[in-house]
Amino acid sequence: MNKITIDPVTRLEGHGKIDIFLNDGGEVENAYFQVPEFRGFERFCEGRPAGELNRITPRICGVCPWAHHMASTKCLDDLYKVEPPPTAKKLREMAYSIYSFYDKIINFYFLAAPDFVVGSDAPAAERNIVGLINRVGVEIGKKVIATYKDSQKLLELLGGRTIHPVWGLPGGVSKGITDEQRKEIAEKCREYVDFAQYSIGIFHDLVLAEKKHVDVIVGDVYNMKSYYMGLVDEDNKVNFYDGHIRVVDPDGKEFARFHPRDYMDHIEEIVLPWTYLKFPYLKKVGWKGIVDGKESGLYRVAPLGRLNASDGMATPLAQKEHDRMYDTLGGKPAHHTLAFHWARLVELLYSAERALELAEDAETSGACIRNVPENTPSEGVGVVEAPRGTLFHHFWTDENGIVRKVNLIVATGNNYGAMCYSIKRAASKLIKDGKPGPELLNMVEMAFRAYDPCLACATHTLPGHTPLIVTIRDSKGEALEVVER
Amino acid sequence: MSDKAKMKIGIYWAASCGGCDVVTTHINEKILDLIEVADIVFWPCAMDFKYDDLRQMADGEMDVCLFNGAIRNSDHEELAELIRKKSKVLIAFGSCACFGGIPGLSNVTTAEESIRRAYLEEPTTLNPEKVLPRLEVRAPEGDLTLPRIWDTVHTLKQVVDVDYFVPGCPPTAELTGSAVDAIISGKLPPAGSVIAGNKALCDECDKVKKNEMRMIEFKAPWETEIDPEQCLMEQGIVCSGPATRSGCGAQCTKVNMPCRGCFGPPDGVEDQGAALLGAIASVVSPPAGKSIDDVFSGLRDPLGLFYRFSLADSMLRRTKISK
Ligand code: SF4
Ligand code: SF4
Numbered sequence: 001m002n003k004i005t006i007d008p009v010t011r012l013e014g015h016g017k018i019d020i021f022l023n024d025g026g027e028v029e030n031a032y033f034q035v036p037e038f039r040g041f042e043r044f045c046e047g048r049p050a051g052e053l054n055r056i057t058p059r060i061c062g063v064c065p066w067a068h069h070m071a072s073t074k075c076l077d078d079l080y081k082v083e084p085p086p087t088a089k090k091l092r093e094m095a096y097s098i099y100s101f102y103d104k105i106i107n108f109y110f111l112a113a114p115d116f117v118v119g120s121d122a123p124a125a126e127r128n129i130v131g132l133i134n135r136v137g138v139e140i141g142k143k144v145i146a147t148y149k150d151s152q153k154l155l156e157l158l159g160g161r162t163i164h165p166v167w168g169l170p171g172g173v174s175k176g177i178t179d180e181q182r183k184e185i186a187e188k189c190r191e192y193v194d195f196a197q198y199s200i201g202i203f204h205d206l207v208l209a210e211k212k213h214v215d216v217i218v219g220d221v222y223n224m225k226s227y228y229m230g231l232v233d234e235d236n237k238v239n240f241y242d243g244h245i246r247v248v249d250p251d252g253k254e255f256a257r258f259h260p261r262d263y264m265d266h267i268e269e270i271v272l273p274w275t276y277l278k279f280p281y282l283k284k285v286g287w288k289g290i291v292d293g294k295e296s297g298l299y300r301v302a303p304l305g306r307l308n309a310s311d312g313m314a315t316p317l318a319q320k321e322h323d324r325m326y327d328t329l330g331g332k333p334a335h336h337t338l339a340f341h342w343a344r345l346v347e348l349l350y351s352a353e354r355a356l357e358l359a360e361d362a363e364t365s366g367a368c369i370r371n372v373p374e375n376t377p378s379e380g381v382g383v384v385e386a387p388r389g390t391l392f393h394h395f396w397t398d399e400n401g402i403v404r405k406v407n408l409i410v411a412t413g414n415n416y417g418a419m420c421y422s423i424k425r426a427a428s429k430l431i432k433d434g435k436p437g438p439e440l441l442n443m444v445e446m447a448f449r450a451y452d453p454c455l456a457c458a459t460h461t462l463p464g465h466t467p468l469i470v471t472i473r474d475s476k477g478e479a480l481e482v483v484e485r
Numbered sequence: 486m487s488d489k490a491k492m493k494i495g496i497y498w499a500a501s502c503g504g505c506d507v508v509t510t511h512i513n514e515k516i517l518d519l520i521e522v523a524d525i526v527f528w529p530c531a532m533d534f535k536y537d538d539l540r541q542m543a544d545g546e547m548d549v550c551l552f553n554g555a556i557r558n559s560d561h562e563e564l565a566e567l568i569r570k571k572s573k574v575l576i577a578f579g580s581c582a583c584f585g586g587i588p589g590l591s592n593v594t595t596a597e598e599s600i601r602r603a604y605l606e607e608p609t610t611l612n613p614e615k616v617l618p619r620l621e622v623r624a625p626e627g628d629l630t631l632p633r634i635w636d637t638v639h640t641l642k643q644v645v646d647v648d649y650f651v652p653g654c655p656p657t658a659e660l661t662g663s664a665v666d667a668i669i670s671g672k673l674p675p676a677g678s679v680i681a682g683n684k685a686l687c688d689e690c691d692k693v694k695k696n697e698m699r700m701i702e703f704k705a706p707w708e709t710e711i712d713p714e715q716c717l718m719e720q721g722i723v724c725s726g727p728a729t730r731s732g733c734g735a736q737c738t739k740v741n742m743p744c745r746g747c748f749g750p751p752d753g754v755e756d757q758g759a760a761l762l763g764a765i766a767s768v769v770s771p772p773a774g775k776s777i778d779d780v781f782s783g784l785r786d787p788l789g790l791f792y793r794f795s796l797a798d799s800m801l802r803r804t805k806i807s808k
Contacts, residue, residue, distance in 0.1 A: 021626035030626045036560075038618070038634050039500075040599030042607065044590040048789045051707040055745060056793075059587040062504020062655060076707070110510065142514070149513040152658065160740035162511065163504045163655050167740050169707045175740040269610045274622040274629040278603075278610060287611075372710060394608075401705075402785060407607050 018444070020427050026434025031424035033448065035277035035416075045406040050079055050377060050397045051170065053406070057393065058164045063106070064411065065164045066099035066155070067386030070241065071393040073168030075382025078261070079395055080373035082171035087366035090358050091173055093241040094185070095158040095165075096384070097355035100240055101192055102151035102162075103387045104348040107452050108199060108341075109144050136202065147195045150188055157181070172370030182365040189356035193317065196349040200321060203345055208328070218329060221429045222337040222447055224421055225250040225292045227282055227299035229414065230306030231385045232257075237314040238306050238350065240385040246309045247282065250294050252333045256284070260383035263392055267409060279417045280409055290420045298417040301389030302451060303343035305415075308333035313346065315353035321346045337422050340450040344387075377401045386411035388452055415451050422447040492548045494519075494668070495527035495539075496578075497568055499561035500588055500638065501554025504655040505579035506530040509551070511658035512665055522669055523548075542571045549668050551578040553655075555585050555797065556639040558632045569645040574673065576664070576680075580654040580747045582641040584757075585797020587654070589638045590789060592796050592803035596634040638797045650679045654747035654794060657733055682731030683752045686744055690726055690735040692716045699770040703783045706743060717743045718768070723790060728754065728761035745793045756800045758791035 017036055023029040041060055045053055054072035058065035070092065077084060084092070109132065133141035152162045158177070159165025167173050177185070207213045216222070232246045233239045245263065247256040256266055269278040270287050281287045281297030288296045299305070313319040325342050326332050358364050382393045389411035396405040426447035498506055506528075510516065519525075526547060527539055550572040556562055569575055580586040591599060604610060604617050622629045641647050651664050664680050667673050674680065682689065694716045704721040711717070717724045717738065725746035726738065737744050750757040771780050784790075792799055 019627070019629060021624075030624070032624065032629055034629060034631065036631050037500075038596075038600065038603070039588065040591045040594070040596070040603065040634075043594050043599040043602040047593075047786060049705060049785045051705050052786075052789070055742075056587060056590075059502050059504070059654070062502040062507050065502075065504060080707075106507070106510070138517075141517075145513050145516065149511075152511055152513075156736070160742060161736050162658070163508055166737045166742040171707075174706070174711065174742050175713070264609055267609055269607070271604045271610065271612050271616045271618070273616050273619045274624060274631070276618045276631060280609075373707065400785065405606075405608075407609060409609060 018423060018448075020431070020444075022431070022434050026432070028424065028428040028431055031420070031427045032274060033420045033423050034275045036275075038276040042406050042408060045395075046403050048403050050076060050380075050395050050401045050403050053393075053395065053403065054168050055164075055166055057408075060408075060410065062163050063103070064386045064388065064391075066096060066103075066159070067384055067391050067411065068393075069159070069165045069168055070096055070384045071382045071386075071391045073170070073382065074242075074384065075380045075393040075395055076168070076170035077380070078382060079377045079380025079397065079401075080170040081375040082371050082373040084172045085366070085368040085371060087176065087363055088172035088369045089242075090361060090364040091158070091176065091369065092168065094355050094358035094364055095155065095167075096241050097351045097358065098151055098154050098158070098185075098189075098192075100387060101196070101348060101351040101355065102148065102155060104344055104351065105144065105148050105151065105199075107344060107387070108203075108348065109148075143195075143198075147192065151192070154185060154188060169370060170373050174370075176367065176369040177365050179362070179365045182359055182362075186356060186359035189352060189359050192352035193349070193356055196345070196352045197317065199348060200345050203342065214328075217336055217338045217342075221426050221443070222422065222450065223335050224300070224337055224418060224425065225294075225335050226296070226418055226421075227255060227285070228305045228308035228333055229299050229301050229390055230309035231260075231383065231390065232310050233314060235314070236311035238310045238312070238347070238385075239314065240351075240354075242384075245383065245390065247299060248309050248333060250292075250333070250335070252308070255282075260392070261381045263381065263383065263394075263409075267392075269409070269413075277413060277416050280414050281417065290417055290424070292421055298421065299414065300418045301411065301414040302340065302387070303347050304334065304337075304340045305389060306385060307343045307346065313350050315350050315357070317353055318346055318350035321349055337447060337450045340452070344452070388412045389414045412451070419448055419451050422450070492523040492668070493526045493546060494523045495547045495550035495568065495572065496525065496530070497527065497550060497552050497554075497564065498530060499552070499554035499565065499582070499641075500557035501579070501581055502587075503530065505551075505553030505581070508655040508658060508661055512662045513658075515662055515665055519665055519669065539567060539571060544570050545573045547572040549574045549576065551576050551651075551664075552641055553579040553582050555581040555588050556641060556644050557588065558634055560632050562639075562644050565641060565645050574648045574668075575641075575645070576649045576651060577641040577647045578651045578664075579656055580652055580749065580794045583650045583652050583798070584749050584795040585638045585640050586747075586794050589640075589795070589797030590793070592638055593788070595636045597636075600634070637803050640798050643797075648676050649673065652679060652681050652730060652748040653733060656681075657736070659734070660732060679730065679749075679752075681733075681748055684731045685751045686726040686729045686731050686733070686735060686738075686748070687716075689731045690716075690738045690744075692738055695719060700765065700768050700780065701770060701772045702780060703785075705785070706741075711741050713741050717741075718765075723761075723765065723784070725757075725761055725791075725793070727764040728757050745790075747794045749795055749798070757795045758788075758799055758801075761791045762787070 017034040019032040021029045054069050057068040057072045155162040159167040229247045231239050231243045233243045249255045268283040269280045285297035313322050376399050377397045379396050391411045392409040394407040426444045550568050577583045706722050722743050724743035726744045729746045730748040730751040754760045769780050
């Protein structure tokens, strides 16, 4: 059997390895996407005071540090059974929305856009931020950089640090903002709303206006019928910071809607021996392997997962773009894997609008930012929507708040089964004669990059980012071709 | 400037969270200055490159390589050795590369124990057959391999020679910018230098010391009201400031949270945890009827607190493995 190895999958915050096995006819027999890193956070969080964990878990991932910080902080609220005052909640959600905006700039301009804007068939050396700046112009490049910088500074102002914030406490935050500062933040957020619309404009002009791109997006190569999951507010609108978890089936019908504390009734994980990452699936559907459809417990999270699992966006401009997306894609849910990029831009706009709403709210600069915990801790769950999907932190402690056990289901991990499926599907459709060209492999990678997988996160188990190797093996298992990217 | 004169720069991650790669993009407009005078020839996290290109480079072909992340498996060690050979100047970038960082905390356990914990004992993991990831798996279609995880996290300088150290988890954008400026201008400090401040963090922290440095009990920041003006240590909150290198701008104490020591020890201090313990012991003053031990018994998890980022680089390095 032929085997194709792609190593490394670059431009991913993480470490992965793809093996594609071909049969005698040169067609894809199977594809394995391995995560070769393990980190052991669960184990070394034990014995630490739980109150320190929101300063430790962010080191699971320097790309999603705010998600881990928030999930752990909310987990501490629940652990100590302390309710943050309204100002603290608004501050947290505002900061988290700004983080989400910032993260999506990295994804779109540094990671994803090079594929679309520079072109998936462009030479490897140009498919990066520098190539992108060359294509869209230095002026625009400067604008991107200025906005990116601004959002970093706001995150530092609020969280102490842009990467690995230190600000959350059970029951609140360690520092508030003045009225002045709130107004300045609102001013920035107004610019972010413009910037988000501008970015969507680029996507429309450079990607959607070209039929060949749209054909790829709605085509058969990048498609998967699956369940979808995301946090929603009381109106079933997408929310990143708080709410209930909603799951819809492949027809878009509500399958479950539950409090984050009940996640163990709904999610289970399986260990397969060829990878360090576990595969989560819907417990009530069951594990059927890496397959699509209603019978398979695989579900998808992150932008497209969230939008599919919701009834829309809570802010007006994002709702408009949401409608435009589903109109183009032919209704909800959309199973088109590459639509993750579009959904991410809908969320970019939502993040900016939501941050602005909160920055315009006088209560966000209120004086009461904390309730000091008084209860004895024992168990807590904290869930947020990380950019790359639903993130679960669950701590158990002794009565002194020393951690006995930690369970973590990380954002990218939820999509692992779906990523494996998407890679195999793309490979099967694109490799016919056992001879993949370099752009073909890049297109297999696109299946996987659509998820914006963050493998540092996924292997929250041992820090390490490894790029990817794709090996193509023949029917005897001999490596025909090893592709390093 | 002609291409011939351009510098060649590499950025690599080993056992890393990616934060050090991300902060490299936080130099923002400096990225444009940088690419004006230098080619980034190797940066797997952000650009398409092949490991083979690295192998084929001449020795010393890269002018500078920023290396982030700790060393936790044989792949990391191999790459560290290869990169050392190909780079004129090798910089340990970030606390993981400098001191082992947060992942170094796993030096209190073994890989086997961590694996058992993650795959057999997690409450949402259904694993009645006790399947564990294996280094080699015979799948129906062929063989698949995974790297072995070491028991002990190592720092970069424990496996290869390092020319400079840029501490921080991650280093701040400002510090990263200064390192980049030094690289671009060729004005690097003497070999072996730590690119950061050289005093203790207390020196740049603006919390006021009211000279009531008498710790009568330890309080965790989440359990107590915090006075935003006063030195946290004076309020009974353990802060790593006295045993931590300056240079971060006191980011944590600025938002009223104690330092946890990510910049490692200041000049002249070997073991950060021991230094912090010493600093605290000198200010603990037990109230009437209590002993020093009584006060210290209220200190939870001293190892994880004093050696939060530097266990792998400390005199302890790791706990004993009983086999
Ligand atoms: S030093 Fe901190 S930011 Fe850098 S890789 Fe290590 S954990 Fe991540
Ligand atoms: S001990 Fe901490 S809070 Fe006090 S001066 Fe030093 S760094 Fe600042």
